[in-house]
Amino acid sequence: MTVITRLGGPGTAPCTGPGTAPCTGPGTGPGTGPGTGDGPCIGPCLPVPQEPTIRIIPTVGRFFFIPNSDLQLTNPLMIPADQFVDDNGNAVASFPNLDQNSYHNLYINGILQEGGSYSVSTNALNINPTTETIYAGTPIILETVQFSIQIIT
Template sequence: MARKSSRPHKKFLRDFSLLIKNIYIQPRVTRFFYQAKHNICLEKYQVIPAYQFINDAGKSIKKFPYKGKSKYSNLYINGIMQEGKAYKIKKKKLMIKNIGGTIYAGTPIVIEIVEFRLGYRDRSELNPKVIMEKGRK
């Protein structure tokens, strides 16, 4: 019984590497800022509406970007990153769980949302016919 080679086919690798060279991942970071107007007691669940935050351009927002599979968020209170289990971000509000302590008036609260998108250097080269033609050269 003849044994099949365990090495991948060279042509497949060449075509695949041509495809990969044209794809890149582009991160996009957005930040939202809020300054506590009064002391916030964290002995109970607290909600801060999205409209109280401003974006990087200093403009008010109505909602936070949807948090999907290719996004993640961080919450900073007074410059300290918080544990993921300590808060939830919904479209129109930040919810901080009852973790104890107090956020004092004037303390900055920052939400950072990082999104990853796929980009293509040359879309025409993603066409399988173009890949095959380049592979023949």
């Protein structure tokens, strides 16, 4: 969006609109301001650049898996993406490919897990080995957050 501003002579305030709209600020030329009278702006109409509006748009995805049997974490555990469902209960073919403007969180039984305890690819969630067990029926939730920007001029 561009605002057209009409500028008066040197030292005058801008006025808005086409033609010879009255000045609206202080100045030394025709217009409204200290020690001056009312009158039309004099000079060409010039576009005044406007600051762009920047919107940050988050896109959140949540993926759910509930194991039917206990999962022993004595070895690395890989859970394929196609074992998960999304917020609407729809099967998932893959996870989003995350970049530097994105992140993911893993929750096991509602508890946020340390970032170094797992990794995510588009095809699978990989949980690093520990001495723990994830029991049958324990919810595993992968949350992804991606940020994009929209510049409005």
